[in-house]
Amino acid sequence: MIPFNKPPYTGNEQQYVIAAMQSNNMSGDGPFSKKCQTWFEQQLDAPKTLLTPSCTAALEMAAILIDIQPGDEVIMPSYTFVSTANAFALRGAKMVFVDIRPDTMNIDETKIEAAITDKTKAIVPVHYAGVGCEMDTIMAIAERHGLFVVEDAAQGMMSSYKGRALGSIGHLGAFSFHETKNYTSGGEGGLLIINDSRFKERAEIIREKGTNRSQFFRGMVDKYSWVDIGSSFLPSELQAAYLWGQLEKADEINNARLSAWQYYLNKLAPLAQAGKIQLATLPEHCQHNAHMFYLKAADLDERSQLLDHLKKNDILAVFHYVPLHSARAGLQLGYFNGEDNYTTTESERLIRLPLWFGISQAEQQQVIDAVNEFYA
Ligand SMILES: *Cc1c(COP(=O)(O)O)cnc(C)c1O
Numbered sequence: 001m002i003p004f005n006k007p008p009y010t011g012n013e014q015q016y017v018i019a020a021m022q023s024n025n026m027s028g029d030g031p032f033s034k035k036c037q038t039w040f041e042q043q044l045d046a047p048k049t050l051l052t053p054s055c056t057a058a059l060e061m062a063a064i065l066i067d068i069q070p071g072d073e074v075i076m077p078s079y080t081f082v083s084t085a086n087a088f089a090l091r092g093a094k095m096v097f098v099d100i101r102p103d104t105m106n107i108d109e110t111k112i113e114a115a116i117t118d119k120t121k122a123i124v125p126v127h128y129a130g131v132g133c134e135m136d137t138i139m140a141i142a143e144r145h146g147l148f149v150v151e152d153a154a155q156g157m158m159s160s161y162k163g164r165a166l167g168s169i170g171h172l173g174a175f176s177f178h179e180t181k182n183y184t185s186g187g188e189g190g191l192l193i194i195n196d197s198r199f200k201e202r203a204e205i206i207r208e209k210g211t212n213r214s215q216f217f218r219g220m221v222d223k224y225s226w227v228d229i230g231s232s233f234l235p236s237e238l239q240a241a242y243l244w245g246q247l248e249k250a251d252e253i254n255n256a257r258l259s260a261w262q263y264y265l266n267k268l269a270p271l272a273q274a275g276k277i278q279l280a281t282l283p284e285h286c287q288h289n290a291h292m293f294y295l296k297a298a299d300l301d302e303r304s305q306l307l308d309h310l311k312k313n314d315i316l317a318v319f320h321y322v323p324l325h326s327a328r329a330g331l332q333l334g335y336f337n338g339e340d341n342y343t344t345t346e347s348e349r350l351i352r353l354p355l356w357f358g359i360s361q362a363e364q365q366q367v368i369d370a371v372n373e374f375y376a
Contacts, residue, residue, distance in 0.1 A: 001316065002314060002316060003354060004318050004352070004369060005178035005179070005314045005355075005356050006181065007187070008184055008243055008246060008356065008357040010246055010249040010357075011245070012248060013242045016244050016245050017241045020241035021238065023103060028236060029217075031239040032244045033156045033237060034224065037051060038245055044165045044173075045174075046168050047194060047197045047371075049192065052191060052192050052340065053188060053235045055175060055177075055178070055190035056086070057233050058175070059083055060086075060090060060273070061192050061203060063088045064091065064206050065206065066171070068091035068092075068094060069121075070096065071092065072088075072094070072121040073119040073120045073121060074096065074124055075097060075112055076097060076098075076126065077106070077126055077128075077262055078098075078100075078330070080128075085157075085324050085329075085333065094333065094336050094337075097330070097334055097337060097343075099111050099339065099341055101344050102342045102346050103281035103340070106128050106132075106349070108356055109137040110137075111338050114337065115147075115337035115338065120147060121147065123138055123148075123150075124149075124151075124152055127153050127155060129139070129155060129280065130155045130290070131283070131288045132160065132283070132285075133161075135162075137166075138170075148170075149171055150170055150173070151169060151172070151193075152173065153174060154158040154176035154190075156291075158250060158254045167191075167193045168195055174191065175192065177189030182290075183243065183246045183250065184243070185246075186239050186242035186243070188239070192207075196359075197221030205227055205228045205230055207230065208225065210230025210231075210232060239292045258290045260359050261290035261353055265279065267364075267365075268295065268368060271372065277371075278349075279294060280293075280294060285317070290308045290355070293353045293355050294349070294352045295350075296350050299345075299349060300348040303317065303351055307351065309374045310367070310371070315354065315367050317351050317367075319351070
């Protein structure tokens with residue numbers, strides 16, 4: 001059986017996790033957390049980064065930081081994971097969904113401005129498959145209208161847009177270290193990226209249950225107490241230790257994924273040229289991270305048959321994201337602005353092929369053969 005995913009593992013995670021267990025300090029912000037955060041601050045050229053228990057938690061922190069109030073509107077694609085919307089829904093915001101571009105499956109930047117009202121507070125671009133959204137256009141729109149940009153870069157670690165790391169362009173950004181992503185902190189984990197220094201101090205407070213405990217540890221105040229709203233947004237040191245094992249080998253993981261991705265592309269290109277399937281488009285100014293390899297079948301019906309065929313060949317391929325605007329909660333909490341030209345139809349065609357750090361060419365070939373057989 002070829003699984004869809006295997007969590008990344010490089011070899012050093014185990015010894016680091018054990019070291020964290022034996023340190024008598026397993027709660028957050030120990031030495032491994034500091035190492036990870038320093039690594040990210042350099043890698044992303046960001047004034048501050050904070051490890052979180054998940055990308056969901058990082059997005060929730062972002063929604064608090066930009067002070068989302070009931071009735072505020074937040075613009076985002078409908079083709080995304082539920083957390084993109086939930087983080088803002090929890091603060092009472094209304095979701096305004098706009099269509100995606102069929103070439104990258106990212107928010108169509110040309111449809112954003114028409115969705116802005118006097119209630120709009122933020123734009124949340126999602127870098128699907130680790131391919132950057134049109135950030136120059138999005139940042140210019142945000143500036144014109146005085147809006148915040150929170151990048152859902154859950155899938156975007158090690159990717160860049162015009163040479164700038166994804167997650168480091170908006171006011172705030174978020175990565176995920178869930179085990180299905182390119183790097184994991186042991187199953188669950190995330191990172192809040194603070195690019196606008198205004199948010200540095202308050203972010204620490206929100207993450208520490210609304211207390212100024214971080215300032216206390218730095219000797220800036222003589223006792224700590226409740227100063228703001230907040231929650232438990234601090235991950236365990238065990239998660240940071242696991243993640244450190246992966247950050248040390250970040251390039252190795254990235255290069256291996258890119259090679260595997262390229263192998264699929266080379267072998268499936270003939271099917272695409274023959275017009276049987278469609279493959280992803282990578283804008284020239286975007287460096288991706290091979291987060292996912294997807295193909296598009298003709299329609300929903302063909303996709304179901306292809307998935308069945310792969311399953312019969314012991315291959316677990318998947319699709320995802322029922323568009324949020326047509327989901328039960330989405331109908332209550334938001335609306336689709338403009339025409340749904342691509343969100344529904346393109347989401348129904350997409351299949352993600354098995355891809356993980358360490359997948360062998362023999363395993364990939366088995367998948368490729370099964371896809372070719374289906375279309376023969
Ligand atoms: C995975 C993912 C999330 C959620 O990440 P968690 O770390 O599981 O909370 C959010 N948004 C997108 C686009 C994702 O792919």
